[in-house]
Structures are given as structure tokens and as C-alpha cells.
Amino acid sequence: MLFNSLEFLLIFLPISLLAFHLIRIKYGGKWALYSLIIFSLAFYGWWNYPYLLLLCGTIIINYGFSLLLWKKNNFLILVLAIGFNLALLGYFKYKNFFLENFAYIFNTEWELEPIFIPLAISFFIFQQIAFLIDVQDGRVTRRPFAEFTLFISFFPQLIAGPIVLHREIRQQFEAIGKNEGAGFSFLGPGVVVFSVGLFKKVALADSIAPYSDLAFAIVEKLTLLEAWAAAIAFSLQLYFDFSGYADMAVGLGLMFGIVLPLNFKTPFRATSMIDFWKQWHITMTRFFMMYLYTPIALYMARSADERGLRSVPTFLLAAAIPILGTFLLSGLWHGAAWTFVMFGAVNAIGLIVNHAWKQFGFGKLPALLGWALTMLIIVLSFIFFRADSIEDAHRLIALMFSFGDIVLPNWLSSAAQSVGIPWRTLSLFTTGSYTVRLVAWIVLGVVFVFFLPNIAGMWKSLKPSWRTAGGTAIMLWLAIGLLGRPQNFIYFQF
Amino acid sequence: MSRSWVFFIFIKLLASLVVVALLVEGLGWAVRDIPPSRHPLDKLVFALDNVTLNAPVILAGDSVTQDLVNTYSISRDENIANLTTNAASGMVGLLFILQRYLFNNSLPKHVVLAATPYFVGFVPEDGTYETYIRSVFTRDSERAWLREHELDDGGASWKPAILKLENAILDPVVGGLQTVPIKLPGKGYALRKDIAPESPGGNAVSQEELREYSKTESQIGPVAEKAIRDICLLLAENDVVFHLLWAPIPKTIYVKWQQTRYLHRMETTILQAGGTDCAAIQLGDFNSTKSYPDHAFRDPNHLRRPGWVVAYGHAMAAYLEGLY
Numbered sequence: 077m078l079f080n081s082l083e084f085l086l087i088f089l090p091i092s093l094l095a096f097h098l099i100r101i102k103y104g105g106k107w108a109l110y111s112l113i114i115f116s117l118a119f120y121g122w123w124n125y126p127y128l129l130l131l132c133g134t135i136i137i138n139y140g141f142s143l144l145l146w147k148k149n150n151f152l153i154l155v156l157a158i159g160f161n162l163a164l165l166g167y168f169k170y171k172n173f174f175l176e177n178f179a180y181i182f183n184t185e186w187e188l189e190p191i192f193i194p195l196a197i198s199f200f201i202f203q204q205i206a207f208l209i210d211v212q213d214g215r216v217t218r219r220p221f222a223e224f225t226l227f228i229s230f231f232p233q234l235i236a237g238p239i240v241l242h243r244e245i246r247q248q249f250e251a252i253g254k255n256e257g258a259g260f261s262f263l264g265p266g267v268v269v270f271s272v273g274l275f276k277k278v279a280l281a282d283s284i285a286p287y288s289d290l291a292f293a294i295v296e297k298l299t300l301l302e303a304w305a306a307a308i309a310f311s312l313q314l315y316f317d318f319s320g321y322a323d324m325a326v327g328l329g330l331m332f333g334i335v336l337p338l339n340f341k342t343p344f345r346a347t348s349m350i351d352f353w354k355q356w357h358i359t360m361t362r363f364f365m366m367y368l369y370t371p372i373a374l375y376m377a378r379s380a381d382e383r384g385l386r387s388v389p390t391f392l393l394a395a396a397i398p399i400l401g402t403f404l405l406s407g408l409w410h411g412a413a414w415t416f417v418m419f420g421a422v423n424a425i426g427l428i429v430n431h432a433w434k435q436f437g438f439g440k441l442p443a444l445l446g447w448a449l450t451m452l453i454i455v456l457s458f459i460f461f462r463a464d465s466i467e468d469a470h471r472l473i474a475l476m477f478s479f480g481d482i483v484l485p486n487w488l489s490s491a492a493q494s495v496g497i498p499w500r501t502l503s504l505f506t507t508g509s510y511t512v513r514l515v516a517w518i519v520l521g522v523v524f525v526f527f528l529p530n531i532a533g534m535w536k537s538l539k540p541s542w543r544t545a546g547g548t549a550i551m552l553w554l555a556i557g558l559l560g561r562p563q564n565f566i567y568f569q570f
Numbered sequence: 571m572s573r574s575w576v577f578f579i580f581i582k583l584l585a586s587l588v589v590v591a592l593l594v595e596g597l598g599w600a601v602r603d604i605p606p607s608r609h610p611l612d613k614l615v616f617a618l619d620n621v622t623l624n625a626p627v628i629l630a631g632d633s634v635t636q637d638l639v640n641t642y643s644i645s646r647d648e649n650i651a652n653l654t655t656n657a658a659s660g661m662v663g664l665l666f667i668l669q670r671y672l673f674n675n676s677l678p679k680h681v682v683l684a685a686t687p688y689f690v691g692f693v694p695e696d697g698t699y700e701t702y703i704r705s706v707f708t709r710d711s712e713r714a715w716l717r718e719h720e721l722d723d724g725g726a727s728w729k730p731a732i733l734k735l736e737n738a739i740l741d742p743v744v745g746g747l748q749t750v751p752i753k754l755p756g757k758g759y760a761l762r763k764d765i766a767p768e769s770p771g772g773n774a775v776s777q778e779e780l781r782e783y784s785k786t787e788s789q790i791g792p793v794a795e796k797a798i799r800d801i802c803l804l805l806a807e808n809d810v811v812f813h814l815l816w817a818p819i820p821k822t823i824y825v826k827w828q829q830t831r832y833l834h835r836m837e838t839t840i841l842q843a844g845g846t847d848c849a850a851i852q853l854g855d856f857n858s859t860k861s862y863p864d865h866a867f868r869d870p871n872h873l874r875r876p877g878w879v880v881a882y883g884h885a886m887a888a889y890l891e892g893l894y
Contacts, residue, residue, distance in 0.1 A: 260575075260576075261572070261575075263575065263579065264575035264576075264578045264579050265575075267579065267583065486772055486868060486872075486875065489771065489772060489875045489876070490641070490875075493771065493876070498771075499771065499772055499875075500772050500773035500868065501772070501773055501868045501869050501872070509608075509609065540572075540574045540575045540577065540578030540582065541578075541582075542582055542586070544578070544582075545578060545582035545583045545585070545586040546586045546589075546590070548583060548586070549583060549586035549587045549589075549590045550590055552587065553587065553590055553591065553594075553732045553733075554735070556733065557732060557733040557734065557735055
């Protein structure tokens, strides 16, 4: 079930919230945490209950690995444990992708059965890998099984993150267990943050989605202006979709008295690639930085140092290659397709150039220019993220830069004729009213990107004022009024 | 939770939810009678209720004809009332438009419907029905007609305005800004004689699109048939001559439809739809006097501007010339 579904909003959330707090008050925090485990597993099982076995299976096996690591801190056990998790992820998510590419390279054909990807497998596997590494590093001492189960399955963060580190949540669980938790304290801010997230997802992302869905389905028919509209519309959709969902996760956590890490700041205001990746999908970036980039970069830096390499080769070894490797894998984490690898590659190149620019002291770009270049790279990378194929992405990008091919829609033929621009029947700007609506959503989206404060990041400073109440009420009503429309969640597939 | 947040959740937020809902409901109530202006059909219906025209000829049709008369002047203003729509409202929409027109204006001598076969057989459903019929034609008689033909279940479910902001607030508010009267032919560009059909401009429809289109031989179902019958009856009662002409059709499709006798079957159904009332329809075909090659179309239903639209305009003007 999605957070923006009626069954969640009207049934699951009120019942689980009420039950959690009632049990906490009447029987103590420990029992409340147990109830939260049951609700979290029910939440996951609602989607497809046989896959609940997979989630529970990984929890049991990984806890077993943790016990072994606590007992005997052996690097081989960690390798085995990570291997098990990656194998699981590989089977469910990447098996067909690798076999397809293998078949392509060796020019053979295989009949591949489609594999049903278990919901959120990338998120809960990564969270468990991070836990195991922390155990092996000695950052996590022996914890009870129930706490580990809740850490992995806690439903606000189960489906789409944030990817939580154990140390961020352990003390909070302990406090609840000892009846020393936040209790109801964060309920009010939680409701406000959740409402903002719901508004972003339902009122903004789902309103833009039909336009970008149509555009990416007919890439071969688009023209220059339509290509730009498609790319910008999808970028806004992705941002509101994912950051809205992340806000809802943070808000839900607060309602249960648990503070989850922030996953988004205001990335579309970033003036550099480095700045952007500090604000977009923060916990995933952190995971890759901590467990992949940093070890590789340190190793490479030491290696470069030992060989006495000069600054450029050192930069290539210690920064460029680790960034490229990290982002290619991060792209692949998003989905088993070359389009996602390209998404990672474009961002990696942008980041490498940004780091090189900084490292070699080329000076600071004017903020507006930095913002424009950053957004250009991000929007281009999002085209790969969304396109059905690399060819489609290339076609769309080529269209965006074919400035000599401006074509106006047929409904502007009179104006086009008077200024000497060709016109034709367009497939996205089909009618005037449709085009005006698309442009209006883009403008509205941009306005929200720049002027809507990052409520999830400032929940502590929220004031329980009439103004907050009025704003929350408006956003809640706008979202609830639009709940009946077809909706999806982009990060659901990951 | 601090007392101020308790107060926030149970008083301020709940009160705000109620106040916002009530404010929006009040606004919705205040603008409930303002007709919306979402699409050209809304504007046409608004104009029908507010502008008096006494033209001897009514020109109706779907978008191929609408495209012509909204762009080019095919006659002097007072000669023709432009009641063209797009295909979405079908013959049911045309019936209601004619009923409203005849109620407010002096009787015309002729109603000329220049449309594609698709328009004649089309009955909107689901979202299209809601947008182009149910929310546009709201008079009791129109609702009764729709109920009688099971298009409308009659059970308009009540929803607070806050949950249907677009329909309850946005559409009427935007509608309130409209002042555009019915758009008459004569306001557009002149039908210049020097614009040849093959003048450059726009794109030609692809053969693939035409192949797909040629597979669709829409038929006239019971509801469309009843609408045609009622149109015939309405016009016969008022001594108005009803002309139905096939608008330009891409040549390959036209040839195919002649071979399969599709157009002939459609005409037979129309003539038989209303007993003696429809038997008096003046049938015609713009394709019989001038061939419209495939490349004359920008998509299967629309002619290319300016050349081929102007060519159709000359043919239309010539046909109408004899009716004033």
C-alpha cells in the first residue's frame, strides 16, 4: 500500500498510530515496539504477502550473520554475508539484465522468464548490508532480534527509504522501550510534514505525471520545444514524487516519535553538482559515500601517494575513478537497465568536472551560471533515468539541442506563418489548452521548487500557529481532493 | 506533546480544515451558476444563451469544419451561425445545441452539417461524456433526454467543493471571465483565391496513421440514431431543411469506404433513423466534387493549412451560396 492511498490514510495509519500510542501508554514502550513490528510486516505483506517471507527471511539470515560477527569478528563472514545479500539482489533485480547482456555479447538468444521484483528490495538489502559492515567495524554492539527486525522493517522507511543507519535509530528505539521516548511530542510536526509530502506527491507530482508519461512514450514524434518541456516536466515530477514520499516518511516517523534522517533538502536550488548531491537522495548518497566511495578513494589516494604521482594523475586515481565507479553502481542500483547506468555516468562526469574545477582552482562561477549548468546536467541525466531506452534518451537530447529545427504547433499556424517559422501537427503540444496546462504546471512546479520551504528539514522549528494550521489544512484538502486520480510512485520499482 | 501542539492538532488544525472547507464551499455556492469555459463547446453554449443571431443558415460540423470556419471567412457575418464543435460531443451534443439555438433565435432556413462519419456515429463515454455532455448540457430537458437513453444515471453524487476544486471553483471562476460571443465566420482571414491547395505549410499525415484510421468504420448506435431522429424531428417541425454532407476525407480512405459501401450504409441508416422526418435530409459529399489527396491532411481528420483548408473553404462557400 502506498502512503498516498485511501486504505493507508483512512485505515492503516489511524489504526497503527492509535494502537502504538495506546499500547505504549498502557503496556509500555517495549510492547509498543512489538506492535510496530507487526504493523510494519502487515504493511509490507499488504502489497504481496508471499514476499513477506523474503523480507523476514533476509532479516533472520542477516541477524544470524550479525550474531556470527558479534561472536567472531571475521572479515570472511562479512564477505559471505554481503555476498548473500548481493546474490539475492542480483537474482531478483539483475538476473535478466545480466543474462540479456551476456546473450547479446555472445550472440545467443535465451528465453527469459520475467522476474517479479520484490517491493523495496534495494532499500532493505542495502540497509542490512550497512548494518553488517557496522557490526564488523565494531560500530554496532550486540542488539536484540526484535530491534533489528524493526530497524529493517519500520514501515515509514521500508518502501523508499530513507536508508537509515542503525546508530541513527538505536537510541530512539531504546528510549521508547524504556518509556523515555518522544511519545506524542512530535505528533504535531509529524502531521504537518506528512501533509506537505502528501501535497507534493499527489497535487504536484501526480498532476505533472500524465504530461511527462505521454512525452516519453512518443519521443520519436517530439520537436525541440516539446523535448525541453518533456525533460523539465519529468525532472519536476521526479523531484516532487520522491521528495514528497520522503517527506511523508519523515512525517510518519515523527508521528511515532521516531526521527528519520532527511532525504531531501532543496536540490533544485543547488549551484553546483557537489551541492546538488548533498541535497538529493541524501541517505543513498551517504551509503555509497561511506561504504563504496570512501574506501576506494582512500585506497587510491594512498596508492597515488606511495607512487609519488603528480596532481592530475592523483586526482584521476583518488577522485575521478572512485566517483565514476560509485555513480555507475549507484545508477545500476536504481534499476537493471543501461539507461540507469547512463544516469549515473552523466552525474559522475558532472561531479568529476565540478571537483576538478574546485581542485585546480579555476575560481568560483557566478551563482546563476553555476545553477544553470548544474540543472542542465541534472535534467539531462534525468532523461536517461526516465527514457525507455538509450536510443530514446539520445533522440530526446539531440532534439533539445537542434536549435535550427524550431517548429510551432499547427494551432499556431497563423502566427508561425507570419514570423516564417514552420508548423505542424505536434504530438505533445496537441492543442492550445493542453499546452497551456502543461506550461502552467511547469511554472507552478518551478515556483514551488524555489519558494516552498523544506518543511521536513525544519520540523523542529515549526510553530503550532494558526498560519501553520491554515497552510497544512489547505495542502491536506488539495491532496485529498486529488487522491482519486491514477497514481504511481516512481521509486516503487527500486 | 506540548500543550501548544495539542491545541494545534485538536483545535487549530481541525478548525482550519473546517474553515477552509466552508470557505471553499461558500465560494463554490457563489459561483455555482457561472457556466465554465473549459473548451470551445462551453464557449459556444455560453454564447447560445447570451447572443441572438438571426442567420438564415446554421453551419454545424466537427473539427475539420470548425478548423475552417474558425480561421477563415467563408461568408458575410449575418449569413451563417457557426455552431461547429469538435467530435467529442457527437450528434447528442448537436441535438442540444440546435434545441438551444432554435429556442433563442429566429428560425433559420437551413442547417448544414459538414462532418466526418465518425462524428455522426460517435457517442461520448466516461470522461469525455462528463466533460463534453453532462457538465455542459445541464437543463432539465437535456438531463431527461440523457436519462431516458441511459447515458446519465441521474444520481449526481454530492461532493464538497473542496474535493472538486477544478469543477466547483476554477472552472466557474475562469468561466466568469469569458465575454466572447459566438464566433461568426467573417472574423477570420479572407479566403484568398491566390492560395493554391498545394501551398507549402504544415505536415502531411503519415500513411501509417491513415492505415490505422481506415480500419475504424464507426457505426451509428441506438443513442446516436435517436439523436439523429430527434434532430430531424426538431428541424422538420420548424420547417428547416437539414443538409448532411461528408466533410473532406483522405482519398485512399474515401476510395476504400466507397468500395466497402461504408458511406452508403451510413447514409441509409441516417435516412431510416427518423422515419419520414429524416427521409427529407439533403445528403451531400464534399469529396464527390473535389478529391482530397492523402497529403492534403495533417492528420486523418484535419486538412493542412493554409492551402487545403482554403480549398475546402471555397467548396463550402460555393455550397452555402445557394442557401441564403
